[in-house]
Amino acid sequence: MSEAHPANPSTFDPAVGVRVGHGYDLHRLEPLAPKGAGRALVVGGVRLDSDCGPVAHSDGDALLHAITDAILGALSMPDIGQLFPDTDPRHAGEDSSVYVVEAARRAKELGWRIGNLDATVILERPKIGPHKMAMRERIARMLGVDVGSVNVKGKTHEGVGALGEGRAIEVHVVAMLVRA
Numbered sequence: 001m002s003e004a005h006p007a008n009p010s011t012f013d014p015a016v017g018v019r020v021g022h023g024y025d026l027h028r029l030e031p032l033a034p035k036g037a038g039r040a041l042v043v044g045g046v047r048l049d050s051d052c053g054p055v056a057h058s059d060g061d062a063l064l065h066a067i068t069d070a071i072l073g074a075l076s077m078p079d080i081g082q083l084f085p086d087t088d089p090r091h092a093g094e095d096s097s098v099y100v101v102e103a104a105r106r107a108k109e110l111g112w113r114i115g116n117l118d119a120t121v122i123l124e125r126p127k128i129g130p131h132k133m134a135m136r137e138r139i140a141r142m143l144g145v146d147v148g149s150v151n152v153k154g155k156t157h158e159g160v161g162a163l164g165e166g167r168a169i170e171v172h173v174v175a176m177l178v179r180a
C-alpha cells in the first residue's frame with residue numbers, strides 16, 4: 001500500500017518511517033566584483049572573508065542549495081533548479097535561506113520532519129572550521145531543529161584540480177527525514 005499526497009505526485013510507503021535524501025552543489029569561484037564575477041562568499045548563511053566568491057544567480061550559498069536538494073530529494077520532489085529557476089529575475093541575488101525554509105515547509109506539509117542532516121563542504125580556502133558552529137546554528141534555525149541535528153564538515157581538496165586551486169566550492173549533503 002502506498003499513499004499519495006495532493007501536493008506531491010510521489011507515493012510514500014506508509015510502512016517506511018524514514019526517507020533519505022542526497023544533495024550536491026558546486027559553484028565556480030571568481031575574484032569579487034569588479035575584478036571578477038564573484039559574489040561575497042556565503043556558506044551556510046555565514047559570510048566568510050575571502051577575495052573570491054561564487055558566480056551565481058542567487059547569493060550562491062552552495063551549502064544551503066545542497067541542503068535544499070537533500071530535503072527535496074528525500075521527498076522525491078522536483079529539485080531546487082526546477083522550483084527556483086535561475087532564469088527567474090525574482091531569485092537574483094536571493095538569500096538562499098528562502099530555499100531551505102521552503103523545503104522544510106514542504107517536508108512538514110507532507111508529514112515529515114528533519115531527523116538529521118550531515119554536510120561536507122569542500123573549499124580550499126578559507127578554512128570553514130572556525131565557522132562550523134555558526135553555520136550549524138544558522139541552518140538549525142532555518143529548519144526549526146536543534147543544532148545537534150545539523151552537522152557541517154570542512155575539507156580541502158589537497159591542492160588537486162579546480163577545487164584544489166580554489167576555483168570552486170563543492171558541497172555534499174545527506175538528510176534523513178522521519179515521520180512527524
Ligand code: MG
Nearest residue numbers: 025026062065
Ligand atoms: Mg547552487
